[in-house]
């Protein structure tokens with residue numbers, strides 16, 4: 001089987017924060033990382049954020065008290081006198097240590113409570129922000145392949161948002177416990193603290209290097225994962241089931257999907273020996289340093305520089321400090337790693353804000369008298385010839401204009417330009433004299449009704465499928481009236497819950513409609529809006545003759561109050577149009593009524609005769 005072309009994708013992120021960061025640079029970033037997580041948590045639940053921090057401080061202080069009490073208890077325990085006497089003397093310190101341990105565990109439990117309150121909401125908030133960003137960027141951004149990749153990486157960031165809270169909690173806990181253990185240790189003998197730092201440093205550096213390798217692979221496999229998950233969506237979408245099975249596509253799709261998976265996995269597996277090398281080197285180095293640390297302790301004890309009691313406490317403190325130091329490094333790296341993903345998320349939101357269409361421009365009037373296209377040119381990225389080329393056209397209220405032409409002649413592009421969904425490279429589109437480049441996009445959208453070629457079959461009720469995009473209404477009369485216009489009343493009345501019927505076979509016993517019925521609903525959605533500018537791009541391509549006739553009759557009836565543009569390949573339908581505009585290679589080549597064009601000897605006549613010939 002042919003190798004999938006996309007296997008050559010290697011990932012092209014230009015923004016790899018990892019390359020900028022060394023170990024010490026990472027340490028300097030920690031306060032900023034903590035502040036970032038704190039801001040997120042504070043925005044979600046202030047009480048939980050405060051409890052989270054306080055709990056760690058109390059838990060750490062408790063651990064310090066436990067250690068200090070252990071040191072106190074050691075003195076009588078390794079001292080002189082009978083065992084009973086020594087235990088009796090140590091008992092108060094043990095009791096105090098026990099109380100401190102209980103307080104510490106209790107605080108830890110409250111910390112977990114706060115974390116559990118924050119995590120799910122943080123994830124939802126991060127995810128909501130992401131979806132909101134995608135819903136508000138300029139449509140042109142969707143054409144940019146980097147946008148898709150950045151979106152995918154930002155999704156990982158949203159997923160990691162909640163983990164960053166857990167890491168912060170653990171980081172703070174280990175930090176406070178380490179400071180406590182370090183304080184006790186420094187009090188016993190300052191040299192031990194320095195030796196400790198040296199003992200854990202190699203393992204810390206190793207952890208950072210491993211995190212870098214992992215993140216670099218995540219970035220490198222980003223494009224592959226995006227393409228694979230996109231293909232997964234197509235391959236497993238039940239709507240395409242007939243096409244996939246009916247055309248024997250299953251073996252190729254499976255091969256393709258598995259092959260992409262193998263490429264990604266191979267890249268990840270290539271890291272495994274690298275990770276192992278880093279681990280072995282760092283563990284060996286920290287082992288050597290640890291042996292050195294215990295050697296120093298032994299020498300201090302044997303030479304009588306520290307007492308046996310102090311030495312015993314030092315062993316306990318060293319173990320506590322080591323465990324906390326390791327935790328601290330691990331959670332620092334976790335925090336750092338998550339912050340890289342969080343960085344992708346925040347950058348994406350910032351970019352999305354930058355890419356959002358301007359708002360607050362000039363509002364267009366509720367009734368639009370003319371739409372004027374003035375010398376407009378538009379080219380898609382990576383295309384050599386423009387899709388719309390120096391085109392001028394005026395549309396007037398009350399007029400039904402049919403836009404016709406062969407595939408790829410630029411009809412859909414022109415209607416997107418008319419509605420401001422695409423911005424012209426050159427020239428202007430004016431709604432009642434207001435350049436769409438200066439207009440408030442919200443007011444433009446409010447005046448617009450559109451049936452695109454590819455519309456969504458929304459997994460919502462019939463009512464919502466008609467009213468989606470409009471303010472919520474409790475009056476079903478207008479919904480039924482629109483369904484009447486598109487010939488759907490009978491169909492909807494036979495549905496189990498009529499307007500409330502869920503149109504999603506996959507969900508909770510919902511039902512679905514035929515292709516033509518869905519198309520009628522898409523038309524209903526546009527007609528229900530009663531827009532000032534109504535654009536229908538091949539609205540009846542799946543409809544039977546009756547449905548098609550009904551829609552075009554309704555368009556004609558409604559035409560007086562609006563500008564109507566219909567793109568169609570069924571040239572017989574253009575008889576109802578007041579004007580037919582013929583497009584070829586992004587330009588208008590003919591204009592006129594049906595009767596004028598059908599005998600003009602031009603492209604329209606040729607296409608019409610071909611359609612009659614079928």
Ligand SMILES: Nc1ncnc2c1ncn2[C@@H]1O[C@H](COP(=O)(O)OP(=O)(O)OP(=O)(O)O)[C@@H](O)[C@H]1O
Nearest residue numbers: 380381383387405406407408409410411412413414
């Ligand atoms: N998203 C896109 N990216 C790149 N090129 C595009 C894109 N959409 C359309 N084109 C190109 O722009 C040109 C005009 O396409 P457009 O969809 O406007 O034609 P059309 O007349 O509506 O075609 P059809 O009758 O097949 O719907 C074509 O050459 C097409 O390949």
